[in-house]
Amino acid sequence: MSGFFTDTHKDYPDAPKPEVEKFSGIVPSVSFSSMSTFEQCPYAVYLSKVCSIRGLGSPATDRGSKLHELLEEYVLGTTDEINWKQFKSGKFHAPIIDQFRELYQQDKCVPELKIAFTKEMQLTKWDADDCWLRGAIDVTTYDTPQTAKIYDYKSGNNASAAKHRAQLMLYAMMLFLSQPEVQTIEAAAIYLDHKITNFYTSYRRSDVNLYWPRYQQRLARVTDCRDFQPNPNAFSCRWCQHKTIQEELGQVEPACKFAYV
Ligand code: SF4
Numbered sequence: 001m002s003g004f005f006t007d008t009h010k011d012y013p014d015a016p017k018p019e020v021e022k023f024s025g026i027v028p029s030v031s032f033s034s035m036s037t038f039e040q041c042p043y044a045v046y047l048s049k050v051c052s053i054r055g056l057g058s059p060a061t062d063r064g065s066k067l068h069e070l071l072e073e074y075v076l077g078t079t080d081e082i083n084w085k086q087f088k089s090g091k092f093h094a095p096i097i098d099q100f101r102e103l104y105q106q107d108k109c110v111p112e113l114k115i116a117f118t119k120e121m122q123l124t125k126w127d128a129d130d131c132w133l134r135g136a137i138d139v140t141t142y143d144t145p146q147t148a149k150i151y152d153y154k155s156g157n158n159a160s161a162a163k164h165r166a167q168l169m170l171y172a173m174m175l176f177l178s179q180p181e182v183q184t185i186e187a188a189a190i191y192l193d194h195k196i197t198n199f200y201t202s203y204r205r206s207d208v209n210l211y212w213p214r215y216q217q218r219l220a221r222v223t224d225c226r227d228f229q230p231n232p233n234a235f236s237c238r239w240c241q242h243k244t245i246q247e248e249l250g251q252v253e254p255a256c257k258f259a260y261v
Pocket of ligand 1: 047
């Protein structure tokens with residue numbers, strides 16, 4: 001059964017059909033981000049992953065990447081200073097970041113934990129040819145080997161939790177599936193630009209039976225897809241890079257001709 005967004009592409013039956021053979025196995029791997037994009041507009045994934053039209057950075061995404069790097073370096077101890085004025089929340093989150101740094105010294109914290117699976121859900125290397133699913137958890141801490149907490153840094157104005165909770169839920173399932181000793185996980189987004197106390201969602205290992213099959217279906221739709229139909233609407237197209245001419249890439253027209261305007 002298709003989701004809400006993927007159903008609406010039926011309004012565009014005349015969209016050019018891609019060459020089927022070009023799609024078979026052409027999107028071999030998926031992440032939470034590409035799954036989310038696919039559910040809004042499969043054609044956007046086609047343009048990015050099949051046509052390799054790379055995404056250009058924006059000031060907001062560049063800033064987010066820099067903040068992530070800075071925090072990672074601080075937790076790892078490769079830098080000792082953070083200019084908290086860069087964060088719109090000032091020093092609000094400094095205590096937990098300091099705690100990550102201390103836990104890292106005690107081998108109880110892993111910054112940027114990268115987890116990669118094959119389609120058969122065997123662990124594999126991040127860049128391996130057989131990698132099907134990738135997820136990078138910004139911070140993972142362990143109270144005990146059985147009890148973990150996972151965190152995702154979020155920058156910018158959007159502090160709405162629904163999509164972020166869905167991402168963290170997938171990461172929690174991936175951590176359970178990759179680390180059999182872990183029995184409970186608490187997950188929280190850290191909103192770097194907001195003075196918002198972390199809200200934790202708790203998961204138990206038994207939740208894998210409940211949540212993972214649904215994620216597996218949603219993820220597989222991306223890599224099984226052979227018909228990446230456009231789904232133009234105000235919501236999907238609003239932030240899509242493919243609706244505008246990207247002169248930096250040498251484009252003379254937008255990659256997508258179906259954009260909602
Ligand atoms: S501009 Fe709209 S229709 Fe075109 S790829 Fe992006 S989201 Fe899809």
